[in-house]
Amino acid sequence: MTTQVLLDVRDVRRSFPKPGGGELLVLENVDLALNQGEIVGLLGRSGSGKSTLLRLISGLASPQGGTLNYLGAPIDGPPQGIAMVFQSFALFPWLTVLENVQLGLEALHIPPQEIRTRALAAIDLIGLDGYENAYPRELSGGMRQRVGFARALVVHPNILLMDEPFSALDVLTAENLRTDLIELWSDGRMPIKGMILVTHNIEEAVLMCDRVLLFSTNPGRVAGEIKIDIPRPRDRTDPRFEAYVDRIYTEMTARQRAQRAERGTGPNVLLNHVSPNSVSGLIEAVAAPPYNGKADLPDIASDLQMEVDELFPVAEALQILRLGDIEGGDIKLSHMGKRFAEAELNERKEIFSRALMSHVALAAHIRRVLDERANHTAPKRRFIDELEDHMTEDAAEETLRAVVSWARFGELFSYDDETEQFSLENPA
Ligand code: ADP
Ligand code: MG
DSSP: OOOOEEEEEEEEEEEOOOOOOOOOOOOOEEEEEEETTEEEEEEOOTSSSSSHHHHHHHSOOOSSSSEETTTEOOSSSTTEEEEOOOOOOOOOTTTTTHHHHHHHHHHTTHHHHHHHHHHHHHHTTTTTTTTTOOGGGGSOOHHHHHHHHHHHHHTSEEEEEETTTTTTTTTTHHHHHHHHHHHHHTTTTTSOHHHHHEEEEEHHHHOOSSEEEEEEEETTTEEEEEEEEOSOOOOOTTTTHHHHHHHHHHHHHHHHHHHHHHOOTTTTTTOOOHHHHHHHHHHHHHHHHTTEEEHHHHHHHHHTTTTTTHHHHHHHHHHHHHHHHEEEEEEEEEEHHHHHHOOOHHHHHHHHHHHHHHHHHHHHHHHHHHHHSSOOEEEEEHHHHHHHHSSEEEEHHHHHHHHHHHHHHHOOEEETTTTEEESSSSOO
């Protein structure tokens, strides 16, 4: 028997108009296939275009280039047989659980009695028996997301798309729902043939998926693929499990590093806003025992109770400032990073300030402009305009916000939020 290809996405491209003109390229050269019997994970940082890709697959938006085929036919409009579960549950508050679930079937021209029977079966399957007449507000977050799943499953889709379905839930609730879902899947009790799980949580991807596609940012594309070869049910403490988590961390950070090298270090490079506090926190944690200057990223992430989305930008800031480096899934403090860890506040500020002048071209640029001007001030607009030639409005704002908070900590220059002016005086 040959495996059926449920979904085939080839060379897909999608951009959006930028507010100030031009186009923001969100997806480029995206290839993806989903075969019968598979759970495929899409793992990437927020803003990498994962939700956009799911919208294209579910026919809610169309690509500007490339092809999307579902069961061999091009997708043009929402196909029957592809259902989606959202992070935000997306339930109607004025409808009961049963009514919310039945809603999925109303467009399908099915006799009312069958609608009811199928909705009750889906509710039963997902563990909501007894809650048919409850309203969403009467349910916990986990129960609400179960309604989200029931509503998707009731149409008996071939493909279930899940857009970060567990990320709005607390840790235990999320884990219960994941376990139940995998059990239903493994037992063949869900009327579906394949699933795509969008997530920014590496462990979740390793727990649930047969294959994980690593999504890169700017533009989003599939930059790597890892097959997870562990039988189910999977155990998070299994050494094989940990090895996969480690390997994915390693690949994702290596890619980030390569991307930054490619983008260069000029004054128009996008910077993620990361507070100096988070930078200090990470340095201190890595400097302290048991790590003593070098830590495995997954270990330090779980120690700091952070997720990839939170840890990567901080680790990246450390790299940009050359206070640390990331290699092979480890984060290692540089000589300056170690000094920073041991220093008092004033010396820390000095180290930060010097790192900014040497390694953050935009900070050095702003400082030079302020030095050269007679009144030592300059409006924010001056720098935003420069940045917007190279990035979106949002990205320019975030980049400037990052530099402002770093420069404040290093006392390199100051910025007044009200007048939107940079200056050299220290208000303190
Ligand atoms: P992810 O799900 O990976 O976080 P998204 O697909 O939501 O990423 O968004 C990727 C990028 O595309 C973001 O910069 C977002 O602002 C932009 N984007 C998404 N949808 C639209 C839209 N309808 N119009 C303009 N920009 C959009
Ligand atoms: Mg998203």
